[in-house]
Amino acid sequence: MTRDQRWFELRDWRTRIMDRDAWVVLRATRKTKNGPENLTPGHEEEYFASASASIPIGLHQIAEKTISWDNLSLMHDHAPCVQDGVYQPADLFKPYSDEVHGTFLVLCQQGSKIEHEEWHVHPDLVLGLHLKREGDTWLAIEEGYSVVIRLSRNGSGSPALMEIRSSHLKDFLASRNEFLCVSSYRSRELIYSERPEISWNEHPTVEESTGQKWQGTITEITEHGFQYGSSIEVLHVGRKDFDLEQDVPEIGVSDEFTTHRSSRKAKGRMLFRVWGELWKVEFIEPGEHSSRIRCDHVASQIFFYTDGSGQRESAEVLDRKGRWLWFKPDVINKALDHRGAAMEWYTANTGRIDMGSGGGVHFGVNSIGLVNVYAKDIRNSPAWQQQIWAGFNVIPDGGVSRELLMAQAEGEPARTDAPEAFLRKTIELLNHNSKQRFGFEVIKKHSEHERLFHLIHRFRAVDEGGFYGLAKDLARLTADSIDVAGLQNVVPLPKGKKLGSLTLLKSLLATVLQADEAYAVMTPLVGTFELRHADAHLPSSELEGAFEMVNAERTEPWINQGAQLIGAVVGALNRIAVSFSPKEVNQGG
Secondary structure (H helix, E strand, C coil), X not given: CCCCHXXXXXXXXXXCCHHHCCEEEEEEEEEEEECCCCCCCCCEEEEEEEEEEEEEHHHHHHHHHHCCCCCCCCCCCCCCEEECCEEECCCEECCCCCXXXXXXXXXXXXXXXXXXCEEXXXXXXXXXXXXXXXXXXXXXXXXXXXXXXXXXXXXXXXXXEEEEEHHHHHHHHHHHCEEEEEEEEEEEEEEECCCCCCCCCCCCEEEEECCEEEEEEEEEECCCCCECXXXXXXXXXXXXXXXXXXXXXXXXXXXXXXXXXXXXXXXXXXXXXXXXXXXXXXXXCCCCCCCCCCCCCCCCCCEEECCCCCCEEEHHHHHHCCCXXXXXXXXXXHHHCCCCCEEEECCCCEEEEECCCCCEEEEEECCCCCEEEEHHHHHCCCHHHHHHHHCCEECCCCCCCHHHHHHHHHCCCCCCCCHHHHHHHHHHHHHHHHHHHHCCCCECCCCCHHHHHHHCCHHHCXXXXXXXXXXXXXXXXXXXXXXXXXXXXXXXXXXXXXXXXXXXXHHHHCCCCCHHHHHHHXXXXXXXXXXXXXXXXXXXXXXXXXXXXXXXXXXXXHHHHHHHHXXXXXXXXXXXXXXCCCCCXXXXX
């Protein structure tokens, strides 16, 4: 393997400015090896180490002059101690000079022969930024569980790299009126069998500039790692006339010593070790504001369409008038992607969406399938949620949801129901009644049930593919989940004949209803089952027939058709549940 000279000179890292990065290194000790084993031609090795401390902003100039890898490195673990009778806390950064002091934001706990060391994030960072640790990541609970701090480990499990998101670090530093000093060391080395063509005039070659020092070295070594042509001196030291046979031997302070020297020349073929090293000290400046910890007011940079002309206004002024905003229906799916997110329905076309933190907002669906939210509710949402809403904001169209206006303007909520709100209850009723009457539950529960209940809502159907996906999940919850064995015990089949789950259920339903009525009740479930195959190029005539079976109006927006699909399935399940009630009179014949 060969590398050009710039690789050893670490040009890529010498020009990089950490203060501009999205992630800032808090601590690191990471080694990467490539190629053959150590001290073998072609062996390549990179090493990166870093340590950091936050320092009061008033000590900036002094820190620039005094801090280096010599006093801010990985040389020591962190633990409290008593020095000159004064207790020193574990997080105190205080180099030999008393001019500078600061705080370690990552504390290293010493390990043992069988336990690797551990790194701990400073409690002020965790509590100030409201973080929750899960494994080796720290998540911002109130910001959609986004990752703020992350820890990487090496193959043995030892910590190797800890980074923090720059935006959160700068917020923290601003609240403390501090900056972060990051001291680092990088090296790259490669073993050659012949001297490489590298134009370093001196060995070592040293280049220094503000905040960094680079050194390049080409060394002739043996395959055992000794300097080629060097001699190894061995000094043997012992005590003169020491009696090895004593039962309780003691070594005296005044005992005479005996010494013996020997030397041998380092053996092995000549190899060349090319080694580039870089020491840097960088400063991460605090942010201009601390909205998370100090609760500074920050002018919003998020804008929304507020009228039909396309005018856009800042989120800050959304509460100045009583008005509504319009969004693509996809925004609900994006909101539900967040951990802890939930949706509930108030009426047929209004509900509440909660992204998991920061409270929820009341929404409505208008006549053309757009989502409306009262502007003030968006204004009072956390900034990270405003950003999500803004990504789906559109120019007003189709008016405000009639049912949302009834609730928020007229004060008289609509007396309608969303089918999504009754899907679970209807299946539970069906199972209860079938258990009471026939001794088994029609819909078998399985591991995917809970996930399917959360997935089945009209906003899945934002387009044609989403509509078919919704139909597929409804079919999984109904046709695919029917207890065929239980049905066969109640509706015996001729020997050797097999029927599908929906046909079996229709046969059972026909024992309590007229045959044509049972057929009509089952039609939406059959239509849903047919729609699941639409992505397999179902003939258009059959496809249109399936849409009719679920009462979907093809001229309506897709999410409205999705609501109609769910409503048709819930209605069918409810009619079956009522028909299976133990109090129902058998009308079959």
